[in-house]
Amino acid sequence: MNVVRVGVSKLAVFLLVLWCLGGQEALAVSLKGDMLFGYGTGGWQAGLGLTQETVRTIGFFGYEKTGIIGYLTLDDNVDTISSWIGGHKQVSVGNIGYTLEVFVANTQRPVLSTFMDNVAPHVGAYGEYSRMYGEYGHGLSGTAQLYVDENGGLDYIIQPYLQLRRGGTWRFSAQLGTSFGIGLTYLEPSETLKLDLAYKEEGFSAYGLLDVPNEPMSIGAGWNGDRLQGFVRYYF
């Protein structure tokens, strides 16, 4: 028996089988949870998060994530429970990606898993488009929040950004809309460390998130001028 010939033939069958997936979808569903312990402007806080996500491959070239994320946190010195519940869809194919998200919350939209709780109840939507050209890229993201308390009102922010991938991913953004500012985000290549800095009309803000290597845990901190949160998040 010619072993190499069998190898080529197996390769042919293997390629055919793989290629058949080009038009097919593989589906993976996951349910994850996390517990938060932290300290913020409202004192000690504890929280619980649940994430249900479905990942669907798009042929050979990418995947689509759809899911629901919900967080509840209770602060020592705050009577109301802070919550953020959102549904999202994220598509990544080659050099093109987009994200759509709708949410109901009484906290700020999370920046690096940090939830600031000084916001009135609102419903909102977030969208992002991203395009890479080798090491460089650009994109646009936008958020709109409609307040549902007695004062009402609408906030919207549009963020065009440029992206550079060198020793990690650097994103330089401008913030336009009901608030003006500039921002810088950094993602370390393995995404173990994430940083977000911004200077807006309201002042300076800084967020950081560190995944503890080989542990289902992350440590984060956020500061936006008048509010502060530091936390440990344990994933299960």
Added chain:
Amino acid sequence: MTNSTSRFLHLLFIALLLLSAPVLAAETEAPTNITLKLPELKLSDELEQEVSHFDFDAALAEVHMDDDAAYVVSQINQAISELQDLAADVELVEIRGERQEVVALKFSASLAHKVIRMEFSKPSALKGQIYVADQKAMEVRMYLPVSNQIAVQRIENISNEAASALNVTDLDINTLFDFSRYEVALVDSIEDSGVVTYTLRLSGFENQVQYVEVRSDTFIPHKVVVCENDTVVGSVTFANVVLDQNLSAETITKLPAAKEVRL
């Protein structure tokens, strides 16, 4: 998978099998039947049975082929039979009316390490995307430039999907292993500076015909043109082909430093 893609791949698959077969007759002494055991790939029961009982000689005997074509096919087969690894720039062109869809990629494969790599350069939306299939590790890794992440999938999960895909697509198991309709003919041979370029014509699949070009200095096919009703509908071109350069598994499977996401 669209009908045209399915047929196109079907013909390519048949071509691969044809090119793999003849050397067996010359080199095998006792058993001419070859058992293709694919323990890791869970194909549909029907396909698994067909593949496991596949007989190259019998299949080849069903194909109509003249002596000239048989000579070229045997030379190609001999060249391929000694292949350990291969690297090439591949360009796939699909013609739809006046539009041309071009996909260009660097392809490398090692039979020794059982790994395949595809690095896309065209179209622009896929530039930088890398796809690595490692049969030893039973994993497929896909690097996505936009998210700077590596999506990892187990091959057994993929093969389960593929098995069900093979059940539901228009691939007909009965016709897939019926070779009596196929015909291979040598339609052209041009000599230039001592190197002969042969053109083989593969036919037998509905209204599609495939032309395979091969040069006598390597006997590795470098161009496949697919025609429907005398109109070119697509082509696959292999350029800068390098054979047996002892590619290491690390070279083929190397991906940018990025976060891995298991699907």
